[in-house]
Every structure is written in structure tokens, then in C-alpha cells.
Amino acid sequence: MKTTANYRFLNWARNESCVAKNYFQPETEEEIIQIVTTHPKIRVVGTGHSWNKICLTEDVLVNFDNYNKVLHLNKQALQVKVQAGIKLWQLNEYLDKQGLALKNLGSIAKQSVAGAISTGTHGTGINYQILGSQIEEFSLIKADGEKIIINREHDKDLYQMAIVNLGCLGIISEVTLNIVPAFNLHDETYTAKFEDVINNLDNLVNTTDHFKLWWFPHTDEVVVYKYTRTQAPVNDSRLRQWFMDELISVNAYRLLLKIGGINRNWRKNINRQLVQNFIKPLNRIEKSYKVFNVPEPPLHRETEWAFDITQAKSLLREYNNMINASAHRINFIQEIRFTKADDFALSPCYQRDTLWLGVYNADNFGWNELLADFEVMAQRYNGKPHWGKEFKSVNKEFFQRAYPLLANFNLLRQNFDPGNKFANDFILKIFED
């Protein structure tokens, strides 16, 4: 097992860091159990793709980059069993070679499977729940070193309680996912007027398998993404993807962000240029995971909140008006996605079909003010923040109101981890000790 003393952890967005006394990278379950039974304070980190302090510790930090194998594929049952540290991209590539795929994905695949589950990571599509809903079974190493197996059917209540777990119930060791035969997506991307899209929102959301919007603030246009599941053959060219999606779009975007960093007042025009001249309509068919995942974005700040879908139109209009009437100058897309209600205790989509509004900004300039203003509005609309992204104005009382099963989850946490071995400051700000 690789061990590093005084390890400096820096998250993907480079806005959070810590120095852990010991950093362990186990390769076997025995090593994981040994770490758990010999240390009083532990946090696990996947790939550090969370924007907040969820992974921080000054004690032991455990990483599963070397615990990332596919353990078993059952083609008949359409299930794959993996070690918890496998990255979504590794799993995508493995499954693709077998003619299989994950049912739904988020925008990138750099995360570890366990990290993505633990924070309630989601994609888009009103008939699709958060990614954790694809899990059939997982094993958890509790604070005393005992391994328990949680199965979707046999341990229904425990499963619903533990799927979104913020890394504070124990260490997820092995995960079995339900998978599907490989499929393609028909990707129709185009720009449209913000108000036209909002007027037609119900129809677009309900008639599209996977629907999302990218909105450049200070413009009245949005980029519409409609993905339809299909078995029709791929017709997109790798050369086009490399040239347009990776070379031109990514680099032009990064350049324009830099220019907008010089003078904030240029941002409105830059956003307009981006929507009008750089986003080209697309009509293509490509493998599912290549469409779900977008090229890695430039570093940026990010918050994302989940709202009851019935409030989507009024919320989006109010957010648009708020931005236009304010001094905020946002230089990054805002992302609007949809997911189906679920029954997971700590899921922001608990018992409500959900609209996700992602508020992003490329630099720190004005970020705290934007976050504060947005959170006032988000709380008024009974929103719930994504567990892996930034949030500031919320406290224990907020979480108790927002999550009817929070106290039950906390009882489970205290039962599995009576000594707060897995609880860092982030966790103790959410739950009663």
C-alpha cells in the first residue's frame, strides 16, 4: 500500500485544500480494514471533484486510485461488480468493449464511482434518477472494521438511507451496478430564445429523454441540448469532435474567459459572441457516454441547487431578472437539468421531480456576492444544494427542514460510527453530534 506523510490535498477547482497527516492508497480490502481499525479519524477522497470541504481532514485521508478493478461482469443479469475507486470513464470504456453501458451519466466521467454515489451526483432526464439509483448492491466497511453488504431489494430501508452518504457511514468497498446494452444518443443541439424555451419548457422536458440547457447570462439566448436514446448507427466523426468540440470550442472559450477577466464590463458582449458565433447547431448520433460527457471545463466556481420542478418557470424567470437587474457580471454558463424523484434519504431529489439550476462563474471575482444573492432566492424556493458543490448560508436547522429523514440518517450514522471516525467539520456542520 502506498503511504505518504503530510500529504497536501487540493481539490479539482483549487478552492479547497488540506494537509493530511497520512495519506493511504490501499490495494486490497484487507488493507482498507486495517486502516479503519487502526486509526481514529479518517476521510476518504475519490478524485477530489467536489467544490466544498467535504473531503478535508488533517488526519488520515484514504484514496482508492489503486483500488479500481472490475471484479465481475454478469452479462445475463446485466450487472457489473467493481472496486469503489474505479473512475466512471474507466467503467465506460470497459463496458463499451463488452457492448454495454451505464444507463445515465453526468457531464464528466472523471469521478470515482463511490465519490459520485456519495454526493448524489446526477445527469439529466426527467425519467432518470440520480446516478446512485443504478447501484444494485454495495459493501461498506464500518468504523469497527465490520463489512456489511447493502442490497437494493433485501435491505430496502438501509439502501434508501445509505446511497447518498457523504462518506460518513463508512468506507464503500465494492459496488455492483445495473447496466444496459450499449446505446447511442441522437444529439440535437441548437440555440433558442430564453423566453421561447421557458414557455415551451414542460413539453421539452417531458418529450426528450435527456434534456438540458446551457444559458449564458446577460444574453436572451440559451443553448438547448436534446438527447434521444437510439440504436441508429453513429454518424459523428472523430475529426469533427476533435476539431470543433476539443480544439476550437474549448480553446476559444478559454481565450474569451481570459479576455473577460481583464474587464468585467466586456462580459455581456463576450457571452453574446459565444452564443451567436461559437455554439454551432449539432445533429449527430454518437455513443451514449461520449454525448453525456462534455470536454473537461476550465476551472471555475460552482453551486447547484435542486428545486421542485413545478416551480421551474417562475424560478428561471426570476433568476434571469435578478441577474439582469444586478451588478453581477457572470462569465460562465449556467446549467439547467432535470431528474426524476427518488426515495433516498439524503437525495436533493427526495420525493420530488427536480429542476437543477447550476450557477457557475469562471473566476473568484464577485463570486461570494453572487453565491449569497442566489442562495437567498434558492432558499425562498425551497431549494437544496448539491452535496458536492459550494453552499454557504445553510445550517443544521436548514438541513433538518429540507430533509425529513435527516434525523434517521443521523441515527444510522451514530450507530455505524459512534466515535465520529468518519466525520470531519463539514459533516458535523450538518448533523447533530
Ligand SMILES: Cc1cc2nc3c(=O)[nH]c(=O)nc-3n(C[C@H](O)[C@H](O)[C@H](O)COP(=O)(O)OP(=O)(O)OC[C@H]3O[C@@H](n4cnc5c(N)ncnc54)[C@H](O)[C@@H]3O)c2cc1C
Ligand atoms: C468538472 C466537474 C463536473 C461535474 N459534473 C457533475 C455533474 O454533471 N453532475 C453532478 O451531479 N455532479 C457533478 N460534479 C460534482 C461531482 O460529481 C461530485 O462532487 C462527486 O462527488 C465527485 O466525485 P469524486 O470521486 O471526485 O469524489 P470526492 O469529491 O473526492 O468525494 C466526494 C465524497 O465521496 C466520498 N467518498 C469517495 N470515495 C468513497 C468511498 N470509497 N467510500 C465512502 N465515501 C467515499 C468522500 O468522502 C466525499 O464525502 C462535477 C464536478 C466537477 C469538478
